[in-house]
Amino acid sequence: MILSPRNTAGLSLAAMLLASAAPALAQQVPIVQPGAPGQNVRVLSADEATRLARNDVTSADYAFMQDMIVHHGQAVEMAALVDGRTNNATVIAAAGRITASQADEMEFMREWLARFGQPAAMAGMGHMDHADMEGMASPEEMAELAAARGVNFDRMFFELMTAHHKGALTMVDDLLSQNGTAADPQMYEFTSEVRNDQQAEIDRMNVALGELSDDPRAGLAAGFLDAGQAISGMRRLASLTKPAGFFDPANPAGGRVRLPAEEPATSPDAESAEATGEGAVHANHAAMGHAMPAATVETTPSPAPGDPREAAVAAAEPEEPVEAPEPRFAQRGGPLSFANTDMAFSGDLMVAGNYHGFNTYRLGDEGVPELIGSVVCPGGQGDVSIVGDILIMSVESNSGRVDCGLQGVAEDVSPERFRGLRVFDISDIARPVQVGQVQTCRGSHTHSVVDANDDRILVYNSGTAGVREGDELAGCVGNIPGDTRTALFSIDVIEIPLANPAQSRIVSSPRVFADDEGNIAGLWQGGDHGDGTQSTSQTNQCHDITVFPSRQLAAGACSGNGIIFDISDPYNPVRLDAVTDDGFAYWHSATFNNDGTVVLFTDEWGGGGRPRCQASDPREWGADAFYEIVDNQLVRRGTYKLPGPQSDKENCVAHNGSIIPVPGRDIFVQAWYQGGISVIDFTDPNNPFEIAYFDRGPVDPDQLAMGGYWSAYWYNGRIYGTEIARGIDVFALEPSEFLSAAEIAAAEAADMGTTFNPQTQLPVTWSVEQIRMVEESRRGG
Secondary structure (H helix, E strand, O other): OEEEEEEEEHHHHHHHHHHHHHHHHHOOOOOEEEHHHOOEEEEEOHHHHHHHHHOOOOOOHHHHHHHHHHHHHHHHHHHOOOOOOOHHHHHHHHHEEEEEEEHHHHHHHHHHHHOOOOOOOOOOOOOOHHHOOOOOHHHHHHHHHHHOHHHHHHHHHHHHHHHHHHHHHHHHHHHHHOOOOOOOHHHHHHHHHHHHHHOOOOOOOOHHHHHHHHOOOOOOOOOOOOOOEEOOOOOEEEEEEOOOOOOOOOOOOEEEEEOOOOOOOOHHHHHHHHHHHOOOOOEOOOOOOOOOOOOOOOOOOOOOOOOOOOOOHOOOOOOOOOOOOOEEEEEEOOOOHHOEEEEEEOOOOEEEEEEEEEEEEEOOOHHHHEEEEEOOOOOOOOEEEEEEEEEEEEEEOOOOOOOOOOOOOOOOOOOOOOOOOEEEEOOOOOOOOEEEEEEEOOOEEEEEEEEEEEOOEEEEEOOOOOOOOOOOOOOOOOOOOOOOOOOOOOOEEEEEEOOOOOOOOEEOOOOOOOOOOOOOOOOOOOOOOOOOOOOEEOOOOOOOOEHHHHHHHEEEEEEEEEEEEOOOOOOOEEEEEOOOOOOOOOOEEEEEOOOEEEEEEOOOOOOOOOOOOOOOOOOOOOOEEEEEEEEEEEEEEEEEOOOOOOOOOOOOOOOOEEOOOOOOOOOEEEEEEEOOEEEEEOOOOOEEEEEEEEEEEOOOOOOOOOEEEEEEEEEEEEEEEEEEOOEEEEEEEEEEEEHHHHHHHHHHHEEEEOOOOOEEEOOEOOOOHHHHHHHHHHHHH
C-alpha cells in the first residue's frame, strides 16, 4: 500500500501520541521540585510527587481537630460545674447532653488525628494558649461561673455556653472557607454534625435564657390580632387595623401559609426537606435582601386503615399521648407588598406609608387617627414627607411603575419602570394627584427634606438598591473599577419647583464619601473590624440622612459609617467627621438630641428580618450607639439595647424613632420591630436607660412572620407606631418613677412646629410656665 501524504501525517500524529503516553507508563525522566530562590532542586519519587498533590487532608484540618478538642474540653469543664450549683432541670439536662456529646466527639477527634500520625494537641501549646479561640470563656469568666449559684449560675452558664457553641460554628465556617479542607469524608461528616448539634443546642439555650428573665416581655403569647401584651409607663389609646386594599384577605398576617397536616408538600424539594427535618425554604425579605428563618417541618405518617399497626396502637395500654406533628407551611411567605412603613404629619393630617402606597388620616380627639383616604401606588418602600400641599414618596422596588400600576414590570429594562421620588399634590387629600417624578439610578430608599421656601423644596435622596441599567436610565453606571461616573458613593440633591413639580430634577450628586486625595470610595470598604466584631457593608450610600437645618447639620447613617455633615450650603453638604463602630453591622438611622449636641445611631443587624433580640445575642449588636459632637467630631459614648428578651419567632433590632420633648432631658421613643416600642432616657449618653415600653408576642407561634413596629414617633403629645403587619397604634405617656406628670404635660404642650417629617428635625421650644412647672416638680415642689 502506498501511503499518501495525508496518511503519512496521520501516522506521524499517532506515533507522537503513543510516544507522549509512554512516560506515563514507565517514568524515564526525573521528577524535580524547585526550591525557594537560592535553594537546590530536589528529585522526587513518583510516590512522593503523588502524595504532595493529595489534598484530602491538610494542615488546617489537623489544626482544626486539635483546637476543637481543646474547645470541647472547656465545654465539658463548664458542664461539670453544674453539680451542686443549681437544681434547674433545664440546666442539668443541657449539661448532661453537652458532657455526653462533646466527650464522645473528643474521642473521635483523637482517633482521627492518630490515624494520620498527628498528636491530639499542637506541640508546645497548653490550654491557656487557646484562650483567644472563638467563644472560649476567659479564666476570669470561668472563675465567676464557679462562684455563682442558683439563677445567677443558670444565666451565666447559658450565656457562656451559647457563646462557646457559636464559637464552634465559627471555627467550622473558617475551616470550610479554606480551599481543600474537610475533603476527608469522615471529617466532613463530623463538621456537619458539629454544625447541626451546636446550632440545636444554641436554640434550646436561647429559649431557656428567655425563660430565666423576669421581664414581662419575655414569653408573650403569639397571635396576629390577639397576641399577649406587656406595657409600662404608657397607655394604649387606640389600635387601627390595616384598611381594605392594604392586606391580603386570604393571608392577612402576611407570613407563609399554613398547610393542612394531610396535604402533600408543595414541591419534591420541599417534601424532601420536610422529610429530613430541614424545613421549608426561607421566606424572602424582599426589599432588604435578607432571608427570614423558616420553621422546622416534619411529618409523621399514620397507619393506613387495616394496617396491623393500627390495631396494635389501639390495643396499647395505657394509651400514649399522640404528639401533634410539626406545622407545615407553604414554601414562601407573603412579600412585603402590604407592609406599613414610615409616617409624616402636618397639622391634623397623618400619612402612613406602605409598600403598596399610602393611607391618610385625620387626628381627632386624644390624637386618635380616622382614615380619610387610601392611595394605591406600589413600589416600596413608601417613606413619605409632607411640605404644604406636596407629598413626597420614596420608591425603590423594580416592580414600581410610572403609572402606579399594579401589574409590576417583568422586563429587565423598561420605560414603564419607576424608581426614585414620586411627587403628589394633596390639596384634595381624598384624591391625591401625581404631579412629578424624579427617576434615580438607585431608586429611593429614604429621603430628607432639607429646605423649603415659596419657590422650591430641596431634598436629599438615599438610594440603596443596585444601579440601574444605562439602557433604562441614561447616565447610570454601576461599580466598574476605575470608572468615576459610578452612581455609587454619592447622594442625590433633588429640587422640586413648586410652580411646576413636573420639572423636579437632580441638581447635583455630591461625593460625600471621598477622601482627601479625591478617591470617591474614601470611607469604610466593608468587612469586619477584627476578631469577634461585626462585618459591615461598604459605605457607598446612606440609608438615612437626618437634617437639622437650624443647626446647619446633618447626620448620616451610611451603611459602614456614621457621618455628620455641614449643610450651611444645602446644595453642597460637606463631611465634618465619619466614624466606624466594631459593634455595628449596618448603620441604619440617626437622630439628634434637641440641641444637636448628641447623635443616636441605630444598627440594623440582620436587616430587620432576623430575630436579633434573643437573650444570648450580644448587647452591643443591633443596638443604639450614642455619639457626642465635640468640635465637629463624633465622640463615642454609651450603648443601649432592648432589655426584654424576644423569641426566635420575632424579627427584632433597633429601628426608627424620634425625640420626646421633655425640658432639660434627652428622651427617645424607638421602634424595635417585633421587640415593640421603648422609651429611652439618654440625658447622660454614657448611661442610657429605659423608662417605658409596649410589646406584643410574635405574629405567629410557629414561624418567623415579618411584623412589628417599623417606626415610633412622638407628635403633638402622642406616640404613633406603624405596625408592619397589624396596623397603627397610638399611645400616651403615663407618670412613673422615671417621668413626672409635669414633664409629660410639658412634652404634650411643646411647640414642635406644624409639620413632622421623619428625617427632618426642628428645634422644640416650651413656654416659660411649662419649664417652671417642670423645674418645680424636680425639686419636689
